[in-house]
Every structure is written in structure tokens, then in C-alpha cells.
Amino acid sequence: MSQTSGTVTFEDVKGKRSKMNFHDVVDITKLEDLANSLANLTRCKVVNISFHESKDVSIGAAAAGQFDTVDDKARLVIEDPTTGRSGQPQLPAPLENLFTHVEKVGYVLLKATGDQIADFISLACGRTGTEKFRFVKGKHSKNNTEAQI
Amino acid sequence: MSTSGVIKLGDSVGLYGHIHLSDVLGTAELDAFGNALIPYTSATILKLSFTETNVVSLPGVGIGSFDIRTLGVVYFRDLDQPGKMIRFTYPCPSLGDFDHIQYVGHRMSKPKGDALAALFSALTGKNLQFSEGSIT
Numbered sequence: 001m002s003q004t005s006g007t008v009t010f011e012d013v014k015g016k017r018s019k020m021n022f023h024d025v026v027d028i029t030k031l032e033d034l035a036n037s038l039a040n041l042t043r044c045k046v047v048n049i050s051f052h053e054s055k056d057v058s059i060g061a062a063a064a065g066q067f068d069t070v071d072d073k074a075r076l077v078i079e080d081p082t083t084g085r086s087g088q089p090q091l092p093a094p095l096e097n098l099f100t101h102v103e104k105v106g107y108v109l110l111k112a113t114g115d116q117i118a119d120f121i122s123l124a125c126g127r128t129g130t131e132k133f134r135f136v137k138g139k140h141s142k143n144n145t146e147a148q149i
Numbered sequence: 150m151s152t153s154g155v156i157k158l159g160d161s162v163g164l165y166g167h168i169h170l171s172d173v174l175g176t177a178e179l180d181a182f183g184n185a186l187i188p189y190t191s192a193t194i195l196k197l198s199f200t201e202t203n204v205v206s207l208p209g210v211g212i213g214s215f216d217i218r219t220l221g222v223v224y225f226r227d228l229d230q231p232g233k234m235i236r237f238t239y240p241c242p243s244l245g246d247f248d249h250i251q252y253v254g255h256r257m258s259k260p261k262g263d264a265l266a267a268l269f270s271a272l273t274g275k276n277l278q279f280s281e282g283s284i285t
Contacts, residue, residue: 002176006272010209010217010239010240010241011217012216012217012240012241014216014217016216016217017217018217018218018240020238020239020240022272022273023273024273024274024275025272025273026271026272026273026274028201028203030271030272031272032203033268033271033272034268034269034271034272035205035207036207037264037265037268038239039207039208039209039210040209040210040243041210041221041239041242041243041246041261041265042209042210042221042239042240042241042242042243043209043210043241043242043243044209044217044240044241045206045207045208045209046205046206046207046209047204047205047206047207048202048203048204048205049202049203049205050200050201050202050203051200051201051202052198052199052200052201053176053198053199053200054196054197054198054199055176055196055197056195056196057183057194057195057196057197058193058194058195059183059184059187059193059194060187060190060192060193060194061193068160068161068162068191069160069161069162069164070158070159070160070164070165070166070192071164071166073166074189087171089168089169089170090166090168091168091186091189091190092158092160092166092167092168092190092192093158093160093166093190093191093192094189094190094191095188095189095190095191098189113189117186117189120182120185120186121170121182123178123181123182123185124154124170124173124174124178124179124181124182125170125171125172125173125174125178126172126174126178
């Protein structure tokens with residue numbers, strides 16, 4: 001079951017902002033219609049319109065393991081080839097077998113795993129071909145080791 | 150327009166973690182991403198959230214002398230749930246939408262209220278009727 005909501009942000013002449021939140025919003029176009037109409041009711045400017053959709057799920061099963069809490073994270077660095085900028089997504093409670101333990105170094109993320117996660121993010125963001133995100137390096141949050149490729 | 154996604158995960162001791170993503174295409178893609186992560190984490194995925202944001206600049210009406218803390222308060226009846234009222238507030242109400250009633254104060258005009266009820270009904274899919282509106 002998904003829940004939807006919307007936020008319209010107003011700004012007054014002094015630059016102060018105020019937000020209105022709505023439940024059960026059909027879609028962002030309806031929210032835009034509302035914002036346009038609200039602009040005719042208020043002396044403030046409408047500066048931002050946000051539509052949120054969320055759903056409660058239960059996918060997978062929390063399991064005990066070496067890195068069994070969400071405080072343990074796989075920290076990745078991925079690069080956007082179109083801008084050259086990097087992002088740093090983090091995967092909570094990563095499985096142990098995603099890492100290789102290097103003596104006196106610690107846990108480093110496997111390149112194949114990093115490539116796969118970068119591919120998943122590319123899919124979610126509609127990046128294909130030469131625009132796909134590129135895995136640069138990854139490490140476990142409990143140490144400072146990094147996998148260089 | 151910008152979009153983003155958040156995936157909420159829970160571990161075996163009841164703690165929560167989140168994955169934040171920018172520029173997500175839509176809810177279906179976020180769903181697929183969440184499912185693809187299952188083999189990589191020992192946590193359970195509990196919630197998938199998608200946000201779409203538009204930065205706009207829609208000027209208000211009149212001269213901006215009101216403070217943003219001044220609110221218009223409007224009540225709607227939910228005709229599908231008799232007895233249920235929905236309260237809606239918005240900042241810096243335009244005085245032109247209200248009639249001034251002596252010893253009572255400002256009350257929203259019925260045409261404006263009806264128009265707002267129609268907007269809210271379209272927005273939420275509910276069957277709303279304007280009840281009353283005032284200024285705080």
C-alpha cells in the first residue's frame with residue numbers, strides 16, 4: 001500500500017519560508033494546479049513543489065552476521081562520467097562476502113560487487129551506455145581501507 | 150525538476166539505516182533497485198520513498214505586507230466520511246478573498262471556498278465541501 005503526500009513552499013518578502021503539507025496527493029500535476037491556485041490566494045511567492053510517494057515493504061530478512069547492523073556500511077564512491085563528479089552511496093549491513101580481507105589492511109569491497117551496485121544505481125536513474133555510473137572504490141565503514149581499481 | 154529516492158532498511162537488532170539516491174526515474178525503478186540489493190545486505194528493506202521536486206517562482210497577489218506567520222484557515226467537510234472535517238492553512242492570505250464581518254472578523258467568501266474545495270478534491274481524490282475560512 002503506497003502513501004502519497006505533497007509539500008508546497010512559500011516565501012514572503014522578507015525571505016522567510018513556510019511549508020504546507022498534504023496527504024493523499026494524486027500526483028505532482030495536481031499539486032502544481034493547487035500551487036498555481038494558491039498563488040492567487042496569498043501575498044507570498046510559491047517557490048517549491050514536492051511530491052512524495054512511499055510504501056511500506058518487507059523485502060529480505062534481517063540476519064545476524066559479521067556485519068549485521070545498519071551501523072556497518074559499505075561505502076562506495078561512484079563517478080558520473082557526464083560531469084566527472086563523484087557520489088558516495090552507502091549500503092547498510094553489507095554481507096561479509098562482498099569484501100575481501102587483506103592482511104594488515106582490512107576489508108575492501110570487491111570490484112565486481114561495486115560494479116554491480118553502480119549498475120543498479122544506473123538503472124534506477126535511467127543511465128545507459130557511456131552515461132552509466134562508474135564504480136571507483138569501496139570500503140567497509142569499520143576501517144579505512146579502500147579497493148582501488 | 151529533480152527527483153530522489155530513499156530506501157529504509159532495518160537490521161536484526163531493530164536499528165534503521167537509509168540509502169539516498171538522486172535523479173531516480175520513478176517508483177518502479179526504485180522498487181527494482183531495492184529488490185536488486187537484497188543479495189548484498191543482511192538487513193530487511195522496510196520502506197521505499199520517491200520524491201519529485203519542482204523549483205518554481207509563482208508570485209503571490211497584492212503587496213507583500215503580511216508576515217508569513219499570518220495564516221488563512223479553511224475547513225472542508227469530507228462528504229464521504231460524515232462528521233469528518235479537514236483543516237487547511239496557508240500563509241499570507243489575500244484580504245480580497247475574505248469578507249469582513251463586524252464583531253466577527255474576516256470570513257472567506259463562499260466562491261473562493263468552493264473553488265478551494267474543488268481544488269482539494271482534485272488533489273486528493275476526496276469529495277470535499279467548503280465549510281468556513283478565517284484569518285488567524
